[in-house]
Amino acid sequence: MTPDPIKFLCLLEELETSCKLLKAGLGGLQEIDMGNDFYHLPHQLMASGFERFMKCYIALVYEGRNCSYPDVKYMKQLGHDLEALIKKICTDFYGGKTRPFVQKDLDFIMTDPIFQECIRILSLFGRKGRYYNLDVVAGGTDNPINPEEEWECLEARIEDGTPFLDDPESLYRDYYPRVHSQLIAKLERFIRAIARQFTIGGHADQHGRLQQTSAVYREFLMLSDEQLGTIDYRRSARIRQQEQENWIKRSEQEIFNGKWPTRTVTKAGFGEEWPFRTNRVIVECQENQFCIVNIDGYDFALNGAAQSRFKMPFPHDAGLAVLGKSVGPFIDMAFALRK
Numbered sequence: 001m002t003p004d005p006i007k008f009l010c011l012l013e014e015l016e017t018s019c020k021l022l023k024a025g026l027g028g029l030q031e032i033d034m035g036n037d038f039y040h041l042p043h044q045l046m047a048s049g050f051e052r053f054m055k056c057y058i059a060l061v062y063e064g065r066n067c068s069y070p071d072v073k074y075m076k077q078l079g080h081d082l083e084a085l086i087k088k089i090c091t092d093f094y095g096g097k098t099r100p101f102v103q104k105d106l107d108f109i110m111t112d113p114i115f116q117e118c119i120r121i122l123s124l125f126g127r128k129g130r131y132y133n134l135d136v137v138a139g140g141t142d143n144p145i146n147p148e149e150e151w152e153c154l155e156a157r158i159e160d161g162t163p164f165l166d167d168p169e170s171l172y173r174d175y176y177p178r179v180h181s182q183l184i185a186k187l188e189r190f191i192r193a194i195a196r197q198f199t200i201g202g203h204a205d206q207h208g209r210l211q212q213t214s215a216v217y218r219e220f221l222m223l224s225d226e227q228l229g230t231i232d233y234r235r236s237a238r239i240r241q242q243e244q245e246n247w248i249k250r251s252e253q254e255i256f257n258g259k260w261p262t263r264t265v266t267k268a269g270f271g272e273e274w275p276f277r278t279n280r281v282i283v284e285c286q287e288n289q290f291c292i293v294n295i296d297g298y299d300f301a302l303n304g305a306a307q308s309r310f311k312m313p314f315p316h317d318a319g320l321a322v323l324g325k326s327v328g329p330f331i332d333m334a335f336a337l338r339k
Contacts, residue, residue, distance in 0.1 A: 004069075007069050008209060011056055011059055011060065011069070011209075011213075012212075012213055012216070014052055014055075014056050015052075015053070015056040015213055015216050015217075016216050017052060018048075018049045018050075018052035018053040018056060019049070019053070019216050019217055020049075021045045021046070021048050021049030021052065022045070022046060022049035022050065022053065022187075022191065023233050024045045024049075024233070024235075025041075025042045025043075025044075025045030025046035025049055026042070026046070026184050026187065026188075026231075026233040027042075027232075027233030027234045027235055028041045028042030028045055029042040029046075029180050029183070029184065030177070030180055030184070030232070030233055030234045030323055031234055031236060032176060032180065033171070033172050033176045034168060034171050034172060034176070035172070037148070039147065039148045039151055039152075040147075040148070043121075043122060043125045043147050043148075043151070044125070046122055046187070047082065047122045047123070047125050047126035048126070050082055050085075050119075050122060051080060051082060051085065051126060053191070053194065054082070054085040054086070054089060054194070055075065055078055055085070056213075057089065057093070057194055057197065057198070058070070058078065058085075058088070058089065058093055059075070060198075060209050060210050060213060061093045061197075061201075061203050061210070062074075063207070063209055064203050064204040064205045064206060064207070064209065064210060065203070065204050067206060067207075080123075080126050080127055081123055081126075081127060082119050082122055082123035082126065083116075083119055083120060083123050086109065086119060089194070090106060090109060090110060093197075093203075094106055094197065094201070095197065095201035095202040095203050096196070096197065096200045096201045096202045099200065102193075102196065102200065102201075105189065105192075105193035105196070106193070108189060108190075108193070109190060109193060112186065114154070114157070114158070114182070114183070114186050115186040115187070115189070115190060117154050117157075118154065118183060118186060118187060119190075121147055121150045121151055121154065122147075124145045124147060124150070125145075125147040154183070155179045155180075155183075158179045158182050158183065159175065159178065159179050161175050161179075169303070169304050170328070173314070173316065173326070173327065173328075174326045174328060177316065177323040177324045177325075178324045178326070179324075180323065180324070181229040181230070181322075181323050181324025181325075182229060182324070184228075184229050184231075185228040185229030188220060188223060188228050188229065188231070189228055191217065191220045192220045192221060192223050192228075194217075195214070195217035195218075195220045195221040196221060197210075198210045198211070198213060198214035198217070198221075199211065199214050199221070229324060230322045230323070230324070230325075232319045232322075232323060234319070236317070237317065237318060237319030238319070240313055240317060240318045240319065241318060241319055244298070247298045247299070247300075247312075247313070247318075248298065248299040248310065248312060249297055249298055249299075250294060250297065250298075250299060251297065252282065252294075252297075255282055255284065255294055258284075260284050260285060260286045260287075260337075261284070261285055261337035261338070261339065262282055262283065262284045262337070263282070263283045263284075263333055263334075263337060264280065264281075264282050264283075265280070265281055265282075265283055265330070265333065266279060266280050267279040267280070270329075273325055273326070273329075274325070275315075275316075275321045275322050275325035275326060275327050275330075276293075276295060276315065276320060276321050276322075277319075277320050277321065277322065278295055278296055278320070281293050281294060281295050281330075282294040283302075283330050283333045283334050283337070284334065284337070285334040285335060285337040285338055286306075288338045288339070289305050290303070290305050290306040290309055290310070291303040291305070291306055291330070291331050291334035291335065292306050292310075292312070292334070293315060293327070293330055293334075295315060295320050296320075299312055300312055300313060300314060300315040300318060300320065301313065301314050302314075302315075302327055302330055302331045302334055303331050303334075314327075315327065
């Protein structure tokens, strides 16, 4: 019996919605810093996105096995507990384990403490924490869960932010991006693991539904291990890139013929922690205090002094540097050019 095409189209739309929610949630997490502590938004987006993603995946595998989609009773029994959904997938819906990298991903899902803590907090948020403040006001009998505090504790497990409290610029530029990069890498790896199940999970797929829908998560499916935690999902970065006509543009000839000292730096000569999304940049120090980097012909601020003086965007904010990779060494290079 051929499944109802209307149901398939609804499932496809739900899967696309889950992907958009997850990308928006990851982007929202990347926007968090000392000036923006609105964790509620990324938590809301990610909790909903993960629940929809896993339920869509279960429904597709179920259809491949039974030639029909799960009924209302079955779907309701899945509930809203992300931890329980992951356990069900790992127990009943995870295939292809003869492939070593698939088994390795399963081991990660089942044992990685940071990933499991991420999911625990998001699951608590979805089930209990969304209305934490109202629960406190109403004097609920259950112990209220504050997802924001729980997530900040998780961030502190990744790296202690206390040493950065007296250095707001480094806190903004290095600490938050580095911590969130590590957390996002864990979440991306889980998304990639489930996306792989659409194509190499070895599931029955009589009507080709898993293959047809695998394209929705292709961006995650194609992530290499090296790319995990490096993708920029922020809406603000896309907006800044659309404002490129307002960026300061200078040719290399203009820079080298100018009056300020410069240094050309390449990815090959720098090493693994290269932060930029291009392989070559020019570092410059103006007036012994303004640190600037030229990327593909455009000037960007390396320190707050340059950003304030020239109204240049930071390379991270413009999406031209990898979040979690520090430009601190390039500030040092710029200052080393001072006469």
